[in-house]
């Protein structure tokens with residue numbers, strides 16, 4: 001699979017994962033909200049039950065204790081007093097010989113009414129309860145009412161189930177029941193809900209069954225289906241879904257960027273410095289008069305799992321991110337180890353190391369005088385420094401002098417290309433000028449730069465430098481440079497930059 005495709009798939013999968021996780025979290029919180037809503041409704045209904053039970057006790061027990069044996073004005077007065085504070089009870093009746101003889105609403109009845117058999121009896125309190133879905137109360141005989149009729153002793157009371165059904169309850173299905181052993185008696189709400197909720201399987205959170213703590217036979221069952229819940233909260237849900245989608249998309253983009261960042265040249269270089277992804281190659285330097293190899297230039301390369309990088313890709317980034325000295329230290333350690341191990345390299349073999357001008361200015365180069373492997377090396381260590389304004393300061397000059405005192409050779413690299421303002425060339429303590437390969441390449445076309453080579457050689461002679469020409473590819477270039485008096489040459493004509501083992505082989509062939 002192509003790397004780009006792999007990256008997109010990882011980003012896509014992350015986006016999907018975030019979306020799914022976000023949706024699950026959303027669902028979890030929605031579930032919590034749904035459970036909380038049903039619980040609130042349930043608590044509300046149970047509170048109604050408890051208050052109705054208290055009211056029942058508060059009315060029936062004192063009335064029975066009064067001991068009236070028939071309904072007269074005094075009886076009615078007590079009954080009406082009891083009703084006065086009631087919230088749930090809408091009527092109280094008096095019984096004589098199991099026949100209703102008077103009620104608070106209708107007073108003394110013209111015609112007595114026989115009591116009906118109850119739905120259930122609470123034996124220990126001698127309470128008989130009946131649910132009446134359509135009772136025509138004597139006072140409001142024009143409209144039927146859904147009521148619970150509770151009788152104890154000589155009195156009964158009528159509770160309007162409407163009071164349970166207030167606006168606070170948002171669950172669309174609910175029921176209040178009296179549960180005794182296996183029988184379930186409907187009291188309020190929608191008949192059959194309790195039974196259905198107990199005997200069927202439901203999604204989590206969407207149903208609730210609880211009983212009163214005062215009397216555990218009174219229970220409520222509520223049902224709020226998820227779709228109804230979502231319909232009620234659709235605005236919030238849409239917003240949350242949009243946010244989850246956005247989170248999915250942004251994390252996909254983020255991962256895409258992170259992967260891109262990981263593969264960015266800078267990140268590869270940063271990690272590569274610690275993971276030894278840099279390696280160094282060696283390009284021979286030849287004495288143009290004798291043709292012998294007198295030294296080599298050390299040139300960096302980079303290779304990691306994403307491929308190879310060349311100096312024009314990593315050198316500017318090392319500079320920009322202040323990693324030049326870390327890089328140079330790594331180079332020196334590795335190169336010294338590799339070259340010292342090649343025993344055929346003679347005493348005085350010249351090893352040219354590229355040094356960043358900024359490390360001269362910052363004084364990092366001075367620490368090289370403390371590296372005994374460098375100062376005691378059997379090689380001549382030549383530090384190649386590109387022409388740069390950094391070198392044109394008194395601090396830089398002082399550092400150069402320190403380096404020279406410790407035995408280092410200094411070479412002015414890419415001479416004639418960059419900053420060509422160096423005022424006091426003779427004060428720089430340099431040993432060598434390196435003619436840039438653009439000058440050498442110009443020889444074939446007899447260009448302007450090629451015509452400047454004699455002038456460069458005059459400077460070389462004047463300041464008693466040695467001179468290296470880089471980028472020699474042809475015998476014609478070699479011959480002209482040799483005639484011009486250039487001492488050393490470097491270029492593909494003699495050998496490309498090579499890894500240490502190849503360089504070893506190359507040097508072995510030279511000494512045969």
Ligand SMILES: Nc1nc2c(ncn2[C@@H]2O[C@@H]3COP(=O)(O)O[C@H]4[C@@H](O)[C@H](n5cnc6c(=O)[nH]c(N)nc65)O[C@@H]4COP(=O)(O)O[C@H]3[C@H]2O)c(=O)[nH]1
Nearest residue numbers: 298299300311331354355356471472473490491492493497
């Ligand atoms: N066309 C052509 N090119 C030739 C020929 N002979 C040599 N070259 C190339 O010319 C460049 C010479 O190195 P430079 O001027 O020091 O220029 C170097 C040097 O300034 C810098 N560099 C390379 N390695 C290091 C390092 O380890 N440290 C530092 N500070 N700079 C380095 O990167 C620059 C480029 O390095 P490279 O890409 O290796 O490019 C090298 C080398 O491969 C030739 O005959 N024809």
